[in-house]
Amino acid sequence: MALFSYFPNYIWNLSVAIAMESGGRIGEIVDMCQPIKDAADSGADTGTPQFMAQWAKMGHKLLELAAEDEAKGRAFSASNKLERASLYLLVAERMQAHGSDGRKETYAQAREAFDRSTSLGKINRKRVEIPLTHGTMSALFSQGIGDGDRPCVVFCNGLDSCKEMLYWTKLPEELARRGISTLCVDQPGTGEALRLQNLPVDPHSENWASKAVDWLETQNGVDSKRIGMTGISLGGHFAPRAVAYEPRFASGAVWGANHNWREVQDKRIAREGENPVPHYWEHVFWTFGAKDMEDFLEKSNDMNLNGHMGSIKVPFLVTHGAHDRQISVGYADDLYDQLVNSPKREKFIFTEREGGVEHVGADNMSYARDLLADWFAETLGGATA
Numbered sequence: 027m028a029l030f031s032y033f034p035n036y037i038w039n040l041s042v043a044i045a046m047e048s049g050g051r052i053g054e055i056v057d058m059c060q061p062i063k064d065a066a067d068s069g070a071d072t073g074t075p076q077f078m079a080q081w082a083k084m085g086h087k088l089l090e091l092a093a094e095d096e097a098k099g100r101a102f103s104a105s106n107k108l109e110r111a112s113l114y115l116l117v118a119e120r121m122q123a124h125g126s127d128g129r130k131e132t133y134a135q136a137r138e139a140f141d142r143s144t145s146l147g148k149i150n151r152k153r154v155e156i157p158l159t160h161g162t163m164s165a166l167f168s169q170g171i172g173d174g175d176r177p178c179v180v181f182c183n184g185l186d187s188c189k190e191m192l193y194w195t196k197l198p199e200e201l202a203r204r205g206i207s208t209l210c211v212d213q214p215g216t217g218e219a220l221r222l223q224n225l226p227v228d229p230h231s232e233n234w235a236s237k238a239v240d241w242l243e244t245q246n247g248v249d250s251k252r253i254g255m256t257g258i259s260l261g262g263h264f265a266p267r268a269v270a271y272e273p274r275f276a277s278g279a280v281w282g283a284n285h286n287w288r289e290v291q292d293k294r295i296a297r298e299g300e301n302p303v304p305h306y307w308e309h310v311f312w313t314f315g316a317k318d319m320e321d322f323l324e325k326s327n328d329m330n331l332n333g334h335m336g337s338i339k340v341p342f343l344v345t346h347g348a349h350d351r352q353i354s355v356g357y358a359d360d361l362y363d364q365l366v367n368s369p370k371r372e373k374f375i376f377t378e379r380e381g382g383v384e385h386v387g388a389d390n391m392s393y394a395r396d397l398l399a400d401w402f403a404e405t406l407g408g409a410t411a
Contacts, residue, residue: 029389032059036300036351037070038077038121043388045117048194050110058084058114071304074121081118082132085111089139096146105147112139112190120186123305124312133221140190150202151193156211156241158234161223163211165189165238168198169247170207170408177252177276177406178207180238182231182268184259184282184386185313186303188217192258195391197281200399204408207248211238213264215313226315229328235268239275252276252406256398259302259386262353263287263329266361270337277405279343279398282350282386285357287329291322300351302385335364341405344373345394349383370405 030046031039045055058080065073088111095104115136122129144151156163166189170176179201181192189210198208212218213234215227228234235255243250254277257265262280269278293299294306303309307319316322342365346358355375362373374397376382381390403410
């Protein structure tokens with residue numbers, strides 16, 4: 027399997043893949059992409075305003091169609107359209123440089139559409155706010171199917187995702203049918219924490235992950251002894267670090283190993299590997315609250331898991347795509363090899379046989395999604411059948 031490649035550059039194709047894997051419709055995606063195909067020829071950064079214009083245009087059309095459905099009392103149909111409107115608007119926003127015209131407004135429209143879709147569609151997710159030492163961490167709580175106190179998995183973002191995109195991976199849905207709840211978080215440096223509160227990345231992820239556990243311990247229907255942690259992309263760095271230093275986690279997993287992200291920056295400076303977003307250096311300066319390259323590299327020095335993984339003493343799963351163009355598959359080996367005190371460690375590299383060979387399964391998320399859901403069912407006490 028390979029990434030669907032409509033454009034001549036990886037970054038734009040990655041955005042298309044995210045939309046396709048998150049519930050976008052192929053006809054709508056083609057309609058958005060055809061007018062901007064030539065704009066991609068100038069490189070990943072140059073044509074992003076045109077990208078925004080076309081994808082936002084489709085999002086706005088769906089908002090209008092959803093309003094028409096809602097006026098007729100067709101709430102479920104309206105919810106479906108609002109869901110895709112939010113998706114397209116968030117993909118458009120994600121592609122823009124920090125401070126670009128319309129970015130702030132587009133993000134607000136996407137969030138409003140998502141929340142409206144939740145209400146109209148009676149979707150199994152509830153928006154919550156988790157207190158942090160400074161500010162709050164917004165999150166989406168999805169209840170596992172069943173009665174009594176159920177396990178829960180904290181699911182964190184990568185560098186450029188948001189809690190809504192975490193929900194659209196459908197991992198919360200798969201966990202729910204296995205009797206496990208999910209808490210998708212906009213941790214510092216991502217989503218609302220960054221955009222609305224200007225909270226930068228905290229390399230010591232146990233600081234905010236512990237606050238998520240604190241919150242879960244107060245919730246009816248959550249078994250505080252059966253809380254797991256996972257993360258996607260750069261979340262594959264944050265999750266192991268959090269599990270290493272927050273002893274209340276009972277199991278962990280990564281959707282893509284990101285063992286030494288500080289080293290990845292040196293490789294990107296040397297133009298080795300693909301970037302995840304346009305305007306990459308502007309983006310990481312923003313997310314880390316850095317004023318320049320020197321400041322950013324200093325702030326990211328702790329983004330290295332070497333020497334920390336021996337502190338993980340619970341079951342842990344490592345996954346990675348065999349042909350990940352962003353993060354070396356060798357980091358999966360590093361992470362697995364250093365889990366010397368885990369009572370149950372597993373590693374799975376997705377190959378052409380399964381699919382999901384690209385970064386975090388951008389070519390096909392289904393295999394990693396199923397594997398992670400089954401892993402947590404088996405290690406936290408859910409159901410796999």
